[in-house]
Amino acid sequence: MKVTLLTQDEVRLELACEPAQTVLDAAEAAGIYPLAMCRDGQCGQCGAHAVAGTYSMRPHNLAALPPGIESILLCSCLPQSDLTISLPYDDAQLPRHSVPSRRAVIEALHPAGTSAVSLILRLQADTTLGQAADFLPGQYMEISLPGTSIRRAYSLANLPNWDGTLEFLIRLVPGGAFSGWLAQVAKRGDILSVRGPLGQFTVDETSPRARCLVGGGCGFAPLLSMLRQMAAFQDTTPVHLIYGVNRSEDALPEELFTELREALPQLQTALAVWHGTPGVNAVHGTAAEVLAAHLALAGELPDIYVCGPPKMVEAVLAVAHRAGVPDAQIFFERL
Numbered sequence: 189m190k191v192t193l194l195t196q197d198e199v200r201l202e203l204a205c206e207p208a209q210t211v212l213d214a215a216e217a218a219g220i221y222p223l224a225m226c227r228d229g230q231c232g233q234c235g236a237h238a239v240a241g242t243y244s245m246r247p248h249n250l251a252a253l254p255p256g257i258e259s260i261l262l263c264s265c266l267p268q269s270d271l272t273i274s275l276p277y278d279d280a281q282l283p284r285h286s287v288p289s290r291r292a293v294i295e296a297l298h299p300a301g302t303s304a305v306s307l308i309l310r311l312q313a314d315t316t317l318g319q320a321a322d323f324l325p326g327q328y329m330e331i332s333l334p335g336t337s338i339r340r341a342y343s344l345a346n347l348p349n350w351d352g353t354l355e356f357l358i359r360l361v362p363g364g365a366f367s368g369w370l371a372q373v374a375k376r377g378d379i380l381s382v383r384g385p386l387g388q389f390t391v392d393e394t395s396p397r398a399r400c401l402v403g404g405g406c407g408f409a410p411l412l413s414m415l416r417q418m419a420a421f422q423d424t425t426p427v428h429l430i431y432g433v434n435r436s437e438d439a440l441p442e443e444l445f446t447e448l449r450e451a452l453p454q455l456q457t458a459l460a461v462w463h464g465t466p467g468v469n470a471v472h473g474t475a476a477e478v479l480a481a482h483l484a485l486a487g488e489l490p491d492i493y494v495c496g497p498p499k500m501v502e503a504v505l506a507v508a509h510r511a512g513v514p515d516a517q518i519f520f521e522r523l
């Protein structure tokens with residue numbers, strides 16, 4: 189069967205797909221590496237849309253499907269005829285090489301608030317790749333759980349650097365394979381395998397508009413990296429940060445927000461607490477509700493960057509669309 193991949197900028201890539209081969213496997217066999225992570229229909233990273241042709245889907249997590257008609261997951265999709273698939277990104281974002289794995293040592297691991305940890309890794313020098321941590325703010329790395337085939341994605345919270353430092357903010361999920369290991373077993377000096385950088389959730393530096401960054405749950409790390417970059421570049425673009433948590437005790441330490449406000453004088457921040465008493469410097473409600481209030485008062489509609497759990501991202505997208513923000517001004521990542 190022939191599979192045609194169509195990128196958003198209308199580049200057509202044709203590949204052969206064997207019977208019982210997934211589109212993801214066929215693409216990789218042809219030297220094309222669409223975004224993917226779990227390879228098992230669970231994470232939604234390989235979401236795309238079928239435009240023409242027939243297919244079946246292996247069992248998968250329904251919630252991982254991207255919104256829209258003929259939603260598919262490349263890692264679960266088995267063509268039944270020639271198939272044309274629209275990918276949700278441009279050709280430039282479609283790697284033609286596999287992303288290498290590297291080794292990194294745990295340099296620091298300490299609590300960040302009561303329900304998250306800050307993990308700092310240092311890449312080990314590599315003969316071909318050197319030592320630098322080269323990435324764009326907003327991108328993520330995959331980290332392997334030692335001794336298993338489990339891999340999890342974590343957004344980088346720091347800035348690219350020469351000494352190979354990778355900083356992550358990781359929420360502790362009850363019963364979580366990776367976060368549980370971090371909480372109970374991991375220690376300074378442990379070696380981890382990391383792969384990346386990956387992802388297209390990055391800042392549109394060409395836009396002249398104000399920015400509104402909305403984060404929920406564990407979705408703060410990429411926004412932190414973006415804001416740190418604005419501070420490092422002395423970027424004076426007006427910027428608003430809305431950070432939503434379920435309860436006030438889930439909030440990240442206030443020092444992180446203080447650091448950002450000091451480094452970026454034009455930054456305005458709002459902590460939205462959904463349940464219980466919001467506490468000092470916080471408002472009651474969801475991040476989407478706070479965004480709705482912000483957009484109602486905004487003169488020109490800002491660019492919106494949103495990162496967090498799927499339901500929170502959907503709520504924010506709905507608010508942004510209702511306020512008239514065009515799709516081209518909305519950037520999002522579901523965790």
Ligand SMILES: Cc1cc2nc3c(=O)[nH]c(=O)nc-3n(C[C@H](O)[C@H](O)[C@H](O)COP(=O)(O)OP(=O)(O)OC[C@H]3O[C@@H](n4cnc5c(N)ncnc54)[C@H](O)[C@@H]3O)c2cc1C
Pocket residue numbers: 231328340341342343344356357358359360361362363364365366367368387405406407409410497521522523
């Ligand atoms: C692109 C990307 C970037 C990400 N960046 C970050 C990041 O910067 N920081 C971060 O903390 N996480 C991030 N995540 C989520 C992360 O990859 C893991 O899914 C998360 O840490 C849980 O992994 P685990 O192995 O600890 O739990 P698992 O073993 O995968 O899950 C254990 C149980 O908890 C449930 N569960 C999983 N995640 C959550 C959740 N968030 N809330 C409630 N229940 C949950 C599962 O359904 C399961 O029942 C990112 C995900 C993606 C796709």
Ligand code: FES
Pocket residue numbers: 223224225226227228229230231232233234235252261262263264
């Ligand atoms: S790679 Fe995770 S759903 Fe396909």
